[in-house]
Amino acid sequence: MSITDLRQPLALDPELPATPPPRRPRHGSVPRSARTTTIIVGVALTVGAAITALPFFWMVFSSVKPRSESVAYPPALLPREPTFEFYVQLFQELDFGRYVLNTLAIVLISMIGLLLMAMAGYGFAKFTFRGREPLFFLVLITMMIPVQVTMIPTYLILNGMKLTNTLIGIALPTLVSGFSIFLFRQFMSTIPTEILEAARIDGASEMRIFLRIVLPMSRPIMAVQIVLTFIAGWNSFLWPLILANDERLYTLSVGVSLLNQQIATNPSLQMAAATLMVVPILIVFVIFQRSVVQGFALSGLK
Amino acid sequence: MRTRSAPYLLIAPAMLLLIAFGVLPIMVAVVVSLTDMNLAGLGDWSRIEFIGVANYTQLFADPAFWQALWNTGIFAILGVPAVVVLSLIVALLLNRSQNRFFRALRSFYFLPAITAIVAISLVWGYLYNTQFGLFNYLLSLIGIPPVQWLSDPVMVKFSLVLVAVWRGTGLNIIIFLAALQSVPKEYLEAASLDGAGSMRTTVSVVIPLLRFAIFFVTITTIIAWLQFFDEPFVLTKGGPLGASTSVSLFLYQTGFSSSQFGYAAAGSVVLFVIIAVVTVIQLRGRKADVDY
Numbered sequence: 001m002s003i004t005d006l007r008q009p010l011a012l013d014p015e016l017p018a019t020p021p022p023r024r025p026r027h028g029s030v031p032r033s034a035r036t037t038t039i040i041v042g043v044a045l046t047v048g049a050a051i052t053a054l055p056f057f058w059m060v061f062s063s064v065k066p067r068s069e070s071v072a073y074p075p076a077l078l079p080r081e082p083t084f085e086f087y088v089q090l091f092q093e094l095d096f097g098r099y100v101l102n103t104l105a106i107v108l109i110s111m112i113g114l115l116l117m118a119m120a121g122y123g124f125a126k127f128t129f130r131g132r133e134p135l136f137f138l139v140l141i142t143m144m145i146p147v148q149v150t151m152i153p154t155y156l157i158l159n160g161m162k163l164t165n166t167l168i169g170i171a172l173p174t175l176v177s178g179f180s181i182f183l184f185r186q187f188m189s190t191i192p193t194e195i196l197e198a199a200r201i202d203g204a205s206e207m208r209i210f211l212r213i214v215l216p217m218s219r220p221i222m223a224v225q226i227v228l229t230f231i232a233g234w235n236s237f238l239w240p241l242i243l244a245n246d247e248r249l250y251t252l253s254v255g256v257s258l259l260n261q262q263i264a265t266n267p268s269l270q271m272a273a274a275t276l277m278v279v280p281i282l283i284v285f286v287i288f289q290r291s292v293v294q295g296f297a298l299s300g301l302k
Numbered sequence: 303m304r305t306r307s308a309p310y311l312l313i314a315p316a317m318l319l320l321i322a323f324g325v326l327p328i329m330v331a332v333v334v335s336l337t338d339m340n341l342a343g344l345g346d347w348s349r350i351e352f353i354g355v356a357n358y359t360q361l362f363a364d365p366a367f368w369q370a371l372w373n374t375g376i377f378a379i380l381g382v383p384a385v386v387v388l389s390l391i392v393a394l395l396l397n398r399s400q401n402r403f404f405r406a407l408r409s410f411y412f413l414p415a416i417t418a419i420v421a422i423s424l425v426w427g428y429l430y431n432t433q434f435g436l437f438n439y440l441l442s443l444i445g446i447p448p449v450q451w452l453s454d455p456v457m458v459k460f461s462l463v464l465v466a467v468w469r470g471t472g473l474n475i476i477i478f479l480a481a482l483q484s485v486p487k488e489y490l491e492a493a494s495l496d497g498a499g500s501m502r503t504t505v506s507v508v509i510p511l512l513r514f515a516i517f518f519v520t521i522t523t524i525i526a527w528l529q530f531f532d533e534p535f536v537l538t539k540g541g542p543l544g545a546s547t548s549v550s551l552f553l554y555q556t557g558f559s560s561s562q563f564g565y566a567a568a569g570s571v572v573l574f575v576i577i578a579v580v581t582v583i584q585l586r587g588r589k590a591d592v593d594y
Contacts, residue, residue, distance in 0.1 A: 034500070037398075037500065038398060038399050041395050041398050041399075042399070042403060042404065042407075044395065045392070045395055045396065045404070045407050046407065048392065048411070049407050049410035049411060050410075052410050052411055052413070052414060052468065053410050053413065055414075055422065055425045055426060055429060055468075056413065056417075056425075058425065058428070058429060058436060059421075059425045062428065070434075071433070071434045072434065073433070073434045073439070074439050075434055075435070075436050075439055113316075113319070116315045116316040116319070117316050119312045119313070119315065119316065120312060120313040120315075120316035120317065122312055123308075123309045123310075123312030123313035124313065127308065127309035127312070128309075129309040129310065132309075135313065135317060138317075138320070138321075138325065139317075139320065141325075142320055142324035142325065144525070144577070144578075144581055145324060145328065145574070145577075146525065146528070146529040146550075146573070146574075146577060147529070148529050148531060148549075148550035148553055148554070148570070148573065149327075149328070149331065149570045149571075149573050149574045149577070150323065150324070150327035150328065150331070150570070151553065151554070151557070151570070152331065152334070152553065152557045152563055152566050152567050152570055153326075153327035153328070153330035153331040153334060153567065153570070154323055154327045155557075155558075156330060156334065156339075156344070156563065157322070157323075157326065157327065157330060159344060172319070172323065173323045175319055175323075176316045176319045176320050176323075178320065178324065181316060181320075206308040206311075206312075210312070231416050234418070235416075235417070235418040235419070235420075237418070237419065237420050237532065238531075242558060252418075253418055253420040253421070256418070256420050256421050256424065257420045257535075257536055259424065260423075260424060260427065260536055267428050267431075267434075270424045270428065271424070271425065271428065273421070273424070274421035274422070274424045274425050275421075277417075277418045277420070277421040278417045278418060278421050278422070281416055281417055281418070282413060282417070285409070285412065285413065285416050286409055289408070289409055289412070
């Protein structure tokens, strides 16, 4: 049976007021078997969620275990004598304060990229101009090109521009992405053109229209992109690793990856560093989770 | 800013950056791959020589490159179906109810996707540890002898895939959930009027409607696995004896550890061609599919 056949009974509804069709079960009167299934599904999902979250719990609890407990066998989830000495050590002996500042600087620079991408998305969504189609096609193409393919030539280009060992150089390769421009364009196509026209007739400049009308109307997509940009900037690993030779330019992820050499010696210190990197992201995500999910729905992925 | 020039001024900054770091590098890679550029050539361009396709002939005779290609293939074969099937199942289950509890559960499944892979790899390395790791302890409870998670050449592939699958499902679950929201309610109501159970509805109505999302997730997942890098970089450095070296890691090692830029650029071009071919084949297959 095809889907169009299935629609038939609903289409007949208004014509048959005397014999109402069987009602869809309402919330309060869900058949017992369906409710049992939902409970079973809920339990299965809870178990799956617990397994998924296990490494996070293990990480957080291990970060406050004294060294003797972190290498004890058999391992225990909860620390018996919790200590914060490894967090202190990260900041006092290992310069993680500087890494945090560098990482925040990368995040801030990438927010500028966000504004550029919003402008481009608006340009593609609301203007017709020569070369629009091929240029937008170019945007889509870049989504397909993996960073590992461009890694070496991009390094050579940045080296030629004397931008290795600078925060700007680290942020540049990922400053704009085809995917974000695509998301902005999808969303901004839905802004009514009449509003823009009315503003033009009132004599508003194009920049003013963008800043005062388009950006405020794009708040939902902007929220998503800010969250995603924050997460990407905070986690950025490959470019800082390649471009920063100077330890003073290391980001958190590079600092954390260096700790891997101590794998056998000090798991607690590693877990403290990992927690420092992961927990801020978890907080940001839990707060903005809903808008991130909506953003994917908005992007036209249906 | 006049209206006529406005669109160009709006798109110019982003487009210039996109071209400089998205398109130009491909051309640079092709040119550099035909030279013997190395650390000496990086400082002084006059020391770079054009050597034709020598890098490519050397590359295809290099057992380390073939091993990296082979490993990447195995990673993709193990990882892609696991990620797609697992995230589809979890998304369908999560979509069963819209109540608070189910919504709260979603976050748990998304979290691995957004956390820093470097930090996460350390955590998994700790769990995999053969002396005091949790996994071997759990296995010992059910009488299984300790497993060499990261030092056995066969096991290491499964261990890395497990980390990447754990991490890779979250984003795809979001995409599937977004797609599920757009399934028209009338179809589901109609199916339930016809007496179809939830299993039947899912298989006959919902999954066919998700065709585009499944296609999208599959294609992006394959591309992601061809780029597999962070997990082997942090957890194994490609070892033991290259058993977990992916193509991307091979490129990184030849390019940045031994500074053979020309040689690594040739590898980049080969990886690019592979990804382009896979993408085109899939798009072809998609065209043959019915429209949605």
